[in-house]
Amino acid sequence: MDEEVLAVKTRRDLYDFVRKNPGFHLREVARALNLSITLADYHLRFLEKHDLVASAMDGEYKRFFPRSMPGGAEDRPALTDAEKQILAFLRQPVPLRILAFLMEREAATHKEILEHAPVSASTLSHHVKKMDAAGLVEHAEPRERGYRVADPKAVARIMATYELATPDQIDTFIRVWGEFRL
């Protein structure tokens, strides 16, 4: 059945893309595969209906995640609900920057985060509150030290698995020059 569902090339491309890039929202998926939003939405709905892809609403965005390997013996979810939630935040530029910054230290105050995130104080507060409510970040002890990542190991694992980071000039330098090494 799964092979039948995936037989359409566009659908297979979409499924492969979601497996490799869980957490992208519809517009991003369509853009990456050079598809119209309507067509991408149609095929993703089809994949969702056949339990190959799952979606979760993140505010106004519908984000897609793989459910399980087609035809695999284990029908366990590819990502837990907690991991999906982490990925949904990590797919957004500002939360990604905040989390990447917090991951580099034990805790940081709102002011310290603001120095490294190119957003207004109110926008930063909005994102931090959302992540706090989702249990992704929490108040550090003592409270004056600001915020910290609630489960750094889980966030680090997801960041490493899906190559999520905020690459700076040095990362780019390492990556580009690294390609010249034999």
Added chain:
Amino acid sequence: MVLVVAIENVLVAAVSVFALALSVIAILAFRRTRDVHIVFLAAAFGVFFAKGLVLTLALFAGSIGLTDLFILSGSFDLAILALFYGFTLRR
């Protein structure tokens, strides 16, 4: 003639600035990765920077002959290429 010398100086100075910037980035990259190969890269850009400085001084002083300039420039280039070789091919 004056214009040509001015262009030469500007070009050498620009090369030095970029070489210095790349050296600093390479040093920061080494600190981040601790990959010794990147030391070769940092050294190569460092020599590039040194070449720029030495050539600028030589051009300003005007005391260096064309042959000496070629030997000096060639030596720096050889060192830079050897360092790039070390970075890309050394295991």
